[in-house]
Amino acid sequence: MQHGLSAEHEELRRTVAEFARDHVAPVIGDYYEREAFPYDLVARMGRMGLFGLPFPEEHGGMGGDYFALCLALEELARVDSSVAITLEAGVSLGAMPIHRFGSDEQRETWLPRLCSGEALGAFGLTEPGGGSDASATRTTARLEGDQWVINGTKSFITNSGTDITALVTVAAVTGKRDDGAPEISMILVPTGTPGFSLGQRYSKVGWNASDTSELVFDDCRVPRTNLVGRQGRGYAQFLRVLDEGRIAIAALAVGLAQGCVDESLRYAAEREAFGARIGSHQAIQFKIADMETRAHTARLAYYDAASRMLAGEPFKRQAAIAKLVASNAAMDNARDATQVFGGYGFTNEYPVGRFYRDAKILEIGEGTSEVQRMLIARDLGMPA
C-alpha cells in the first residue's frame, strides 16, 4: 500500500493550488455574478498545460495521467467550480473521445489546440428527453453520399457555446441494431458548420462562470470521415467516457467539499459570538470535523477509483461510488459551511454562498446519484 502522492503529483497539486489562490480567487466572484466566461483564466490554465494533462506529448499534451487531471480539478474546485468544470469538460468530454477513439488525422487536427486550451471541445450526449438513458436518443445522423446529415437537439452541453469552442462530438442514432435497439455513433461537428447553431443559453442556479448551451442540428452536414471511432460503437464509447468522467467529477466534488472546510476554518477563527471565537464552540467544531471527515473519505474513494483505472483494472463500481460519496460530501459540506457563516453565508460576499449554489449539480451531472446507485447495484450482480 503506497502512502501519499508522488513528488511530481504533489508539485502539480501545489502549483494548481497556488494558481487558484493567486489568480482565480480574487476575480471569480465578479465573473460569477455577471455570468461571464473567464477567458483570461482559461488562457492561463492553458499556458500551464492543464488542458493537456492526460494526453501524450506528441499531440501537445503534458504526458501525465488521468490522476494528474483529477488533482488539478480538486485544487481548482477548492476555490471555484466554474473553472474546474470548464477544465473537466474540456479534457474529459471534449478532447478525451478524440484521443481515445478518434483517427490519427482527427487527433493531429484537433488535439494540439485542445491541449493548449486555445480551443475547447464539447460532448453532445444529453437531450431534452434523456441523459443517461441512451435509448432515449432522438438525434439522428444519416449517410448521404460522403456526408452525415445530422438532425436533433442537445441539452446542457458544457463548453459548447464559448468564443473558443472548436467542436462538439455528438451522439446520434445512425441506424437500428439487429435486436431492434437504436444504433448509436459519435460524430465530430466543428463549430461554424452550417446547420449547427446554439439554442438557448441557460440561466443556471450555479456554475455561473461556465458555459452551458443548447445545441440545434438542422440538416447539418459533415464529412463521413468525421465519425469518431466505429459506427455503432457510440454507446460503448460514451459509457467509457462517462465512467472516467465520474472520477473527475468526484475529484471536483472533493475540491468543493475541502474548500468548504478551508473557508469554515478561517471564519471560525475570526468570528466571535457570545464572547468567544465561534471555533471554540463545540457546535462549530463538530460540524467542521464532520466536514473534514466527508472530504477525506470521498478523496480516498476517488483516489481508489483512479488508481484502479490507471492499473487497467475494472473501475466502474468504484467510480460510481466515488461520484456518489463525493457529491454527497460536497452538498453536505456546502450546507454546513453556509451554516457556519450564518447570515454572511447567504450573501455573495464570501465564497461559501457560491459553493452552496455550485454543489447541487454534482448530484445530477454525469449521472444522477440515483444512476450511480443503479450502476453499483448492477455491478453487484443485481438484475438490470
Next chain:
Amino acid sequence: MNIVVLVKQVPDTATERKLTSDDKTLDRAASDGVINELDEYAIEEGLLLKEKHGGEVTILTMGPEQATDSIRKALSMGADKAVHVSDEALHGSDALQSAYALSRALGRIEFDLVVLGSESTDARTGVMGAALAEYLGVPQLTLADKVDVDGQAIKVQRLTDYGYDVVEAELPAVVSVVEKINEPRYPSFKLIMQAKKKPVEKLTIADAEIDAARVGLANATTETVDVAPAPPRAAGTIVKDEGEGGVKIAEFLAEKKFV
C-alpha cells in the same frame, strides 16, 4: 547566452516565521521553505532571455539541504540545470559573506549574465547584486524592470523614485530585477516530470574553493545584536466620504509623499 539565476529559499511569508533563540539566525526548519518571491521574477527573466537568445539557464542556490525543493521548482519552471552550494560552515553567513561564497561558486560556471531578485523577503538587505558584482569584477545593473540584450551589450531600465534610468553595460554582468519586470510562469506538468532528470551539482565549500575563514556566523562582518518581534500594526486612518473623500485621500497621500 549562459544565464545563471540566483535562487534563495526563504520561509513562506504566509506562515509564522521564527528565529532560533541561541544564535539569532532564522530557524529555517520551523517554516515551509519557498523560492524568494523576487527570485521567481529573476527565473522568468532568465527563461525569457534564453527563449530569445538561446543558451542555458543555470540555477545557483546556497542553502541547507531542504533548499533542494526550491531548486526543483526552479527547474520545473524550465531552467536547465542547477548548482547547490551546501555546507554546515556556511550557516549564519551574512550578506557580504554570502556574496563572496556565491562569487566563488560562479567562478566555476561559465556565464554571460547573472540574474537575481533585488532583495529577499527574509533578510531584505538588498545588497546581493551590488556585492556580488564587486566580487566578480563585473558591472552591476540593479533594480531592473526591463532588460534588453544585444550581442555583448546589455541595457536595462533601472527603477528609481522618480521613474527610471537607462543603464548600459557590457556582458558579463549582474542584473537584479524588481517585480514589475514580468509575470513568472507556473511549472507545467511536462516540465515537472522533466525536472527530476535535470542535473543538480552539489558543492561543499571545499569543492567551490570557498575559504572557511571568510564565511559562517563566527566570521561574520555584521553582528545581530538584538532581535524583537515586529510591533503590531497601528490602527489605520479612516477617511469618511462626505463629498470630499477624494480630496482628503489626495491630501493624505501628498502629506506622506506618495504622490
